[in-house]
Amino acid sequence: MSVQDDIRQTAGQLLADGKVDLVIGFAEGTLAMKAAPCFITAADDVEQLVWNSFCLNNLAVYLSRCFTPDPQLREPPPPPKVAVIVKGCDGRSVVGLIKEQQAPRENLTIIAVPCDGMLDADVARRVLGAEEIVAADEVDGAVKITDETGKETTVDRKELLAEACRFCTHRAAAVYDQTIGELPADADPLAPDDQFEAYCQKPTADKWRQFCSEISKCVLCKACRSACPNCYCRTCFADQTRPNWMGSGAKLGDVIFYHLGRLFHQAGRCVDCGACVRACPVGVDLRTFTYKLVEDAEQLFDFTPGLDLEQAPPLTVFAPGDSENFITDPE
Amino acid sequence: MPQETNNDWTPKIVAFLCNWCSYAGADLAGVSRMQYAPNVRIIRVPCSGRVSPMHILSALHRGADGVLVSGCHPGDCHYISGNLVARRKFSMLKTFLEHVGVEPERVQFSWVSASEGARFASLMEKVVQDIIRIGPARMPAGVVD
Ligand code: SF4
Ligand code: SF4
Numbered sequence: 486m487s488v489q490d491d492i493r494q495t496a497g498q499l500l501a502d503g504k505v506d507l508v509i510g511f512a513e514g515t516l517a518m519k520a521a522p523c524f525i526t527a528a529d530d531v532e533q534l535v536w537n538s539f540c541l542n543n544l545a546v547y548l549s550r551c552f553t554p555d556p557q558l559r560e561p562p563p564p565p566k567v568a569v570i571v572k573g574c575d576g577r578s579v580v581g582l583i584k585e586q587q588a589p590r591e592n593l594t595i596i597a598v599p600c601d602g603m604l605d606a607d608v609a610r611r612v613l614g615a616e617e618i619v620a621a622d623e624v625d626g627a628v629k630i631t632d633e634t635g636k637e638t639t640v641d642r643k644e645l646l647a648e649a650c651r652f653c654t655h656r657a658a659a660v661y662d663q664t665i666g667e668l669p670a671d672a673d674p675l676a677p678d679d680q681f682e683a684y685c686q687k688p689t690a691d692k693w694r695q696f697c698s699e700i701s702k703c704v705l706c707k708a709c710r711s712a713c714p715n716c717y718c719r720t721c722f723a724d725q726t727r728p729n730w731m732g733s734g735a736k737l738g739d740v741i742f743y744h745l746g747r748l749f750h751q752a753g754r755c756v757d758c759g760a761c762v763r764a765c766p767v768g769v770d771l772r773t774f775t776y777k778l779v780e781d782a783e784q785l786f787d788f789t790p791g792l793d794l795e796q797a798p799p800l801t802v803f804a805p806g807d808s809e810n811f812i813t814d815p816e
Numbered sequence: 817m818p819q820e821t822n823n824d825w826t827p828k829i830v831a832f833l834c835n836w837c838s839y840a841g842a843d844l845a846g847v848s849r850m851q852y853a854p855n856v857r858i859i860r861v862p863c864s865g866r867v868s869p870m871h872i873l874s875a876l877h878r879g880a881d882g883v884l885v886s887g888c889h890p891g892d893c894h895y896i897s898g899n900l901v902a903r904r905k906f907s908m909l910k911t912f913l914e915h916v917g918v919e920p921e922r923v924q925f926s927w928v929s930a931s932e933g934a935r936f937a938s939l940m941e942k943v944v945q946d947i948i949r950i951g952p953a954r955m956p957a958g959v960v961d
Pocket of ligand 1: 751
């Protein structure tokens with residue numbers, strides 16, 4: 486049975502048995518190379534579910550919303566039982582949300598599916614130099630892409646991988662209730678991250694220049710925040726008026742503040758899923774900055790988010806021997 | 817904060833000092849009449865663990881040239897472990913700020929106990945000299961209300 490059929494059958498069964506109220510998965514999207522997140526509540530609708538190489542979004546982003554009671558309701562209904570289809574990155578985000586008490590473990594059915602890396606329409610446009618992708622069809626690792634002029638090109642799927650997927654090392658969820666198909670083992674990244682390494686080697690002044698020039702592209706639409714499963718605060722500091730952390734964004738300083746604040750809130754939490762990067766309409770390179778937090782959590786505290794339900798988030802605990810080398814000693 | 821012309825620029829430094837150790841250390845430096853650079857604006861906080869990275873970022877966003885956070889030495893925290901949790905946050909914040917291109921001297925962390933008035937004075941001298949050396953903040957100020 487194909488993974489897609491298996492997903493449909495599993496989802497249908499869970500809904501028919503009343504084990505879950507909602508299945509979060511992917512349906513056919515309206516654009517080529519983009520599957521759309523979908524919410525299935527009736528066993529009859531499971532035919533909408535698809536599984537292909539275009540299921541990019543991090544579905545964990547919807548979970549905290551499922552468990553946030555409507556403040557208008559005097560008697561909120563009991564929290565729903567939710568099944569969610571997860572790739573490696575989604576699964577790691579789900580673990581983070583459980584630990585941060587945004588989703589009760591007992592109400593979740595985590596369905597882990599294999600992921601070979603997802604393909605990104607923006608990457609395809611860049612590779613082909615095309616304006617628009619109107620159709621894409623994958624057969625055995627070769628993707629036939631039709632662009633807006635009707636020209637067909639066949640490209641190896643490796644060339645179309647989303648940025649985050651090229652560097653992914655945890656391809657399967659570590660915590661799950663059910664699996665579908667054969668889960669892939671942890672793997673080395675497909676390519677070394679030269680761009681990040683090159684950035685890290687730059688002198689501080691150049692880093693600041695590059696950071697500012699990236700951030701100055703930002704139009705403060707906050708789509709990066711909406712796409713990130715970790716950004717679940719009901720009132721973000723960026724929208725708060727008391728205290729008024731930042732202005733509306735008319736000044737570059739405010740945009741920088743938004744990003745420093747949002748980025749640093751990902752410290753020890755970011756799973757490097759790339760959802761924020763792909764959500765950005767103007768192509769701000771956020772990964773160069775989020776990845777630093779991933780790397781530091783690992784190097785300083787030996788912590789990789791989303792792999793273990795028991796391990797405490799690194800910034801909520803301490804160890805007597807934590808690094809002190811950044812402390813200023815006047816003597 | 818108004819921007820002065822470059823020749824008469826003096827650094828503005830925000831210092832978050834914990835109530836139980838570093839603030840008392842600053843107080844001791846004062847009552848002992850020790851001399852130190854007058855560029856610091858002290859904000860008293862209950863514990864270095866109270867200082868959110870957002871406070872530090874906000875100080876920079878609002879035009880500070882430098883930020884210092886100081887708490888009790890590890891093991892001496894009035895709340896037992898507030899400074900130890902803070903230490904983790906600060907070590908990540910410091911490397912992260914360096915990663916985006918903020919000079920390492922711009923944001924500094926230290927431990928000063930209530931009996932260390934002299935240490936506080938020399939710490940302030942050091943921080944002020946560091947900031948004078950690297951010059952005014954590169955961070956463009958945002959909207960300040
Ligand atoms: S910050 Fe970006 S890469 Fe990190 S978890 Fe959020 S959406 Fe994913
Ligand atoms: S998605 Fe892009 S443009 Fe929108 S706020 Fe985030 S970085 Fe800025």
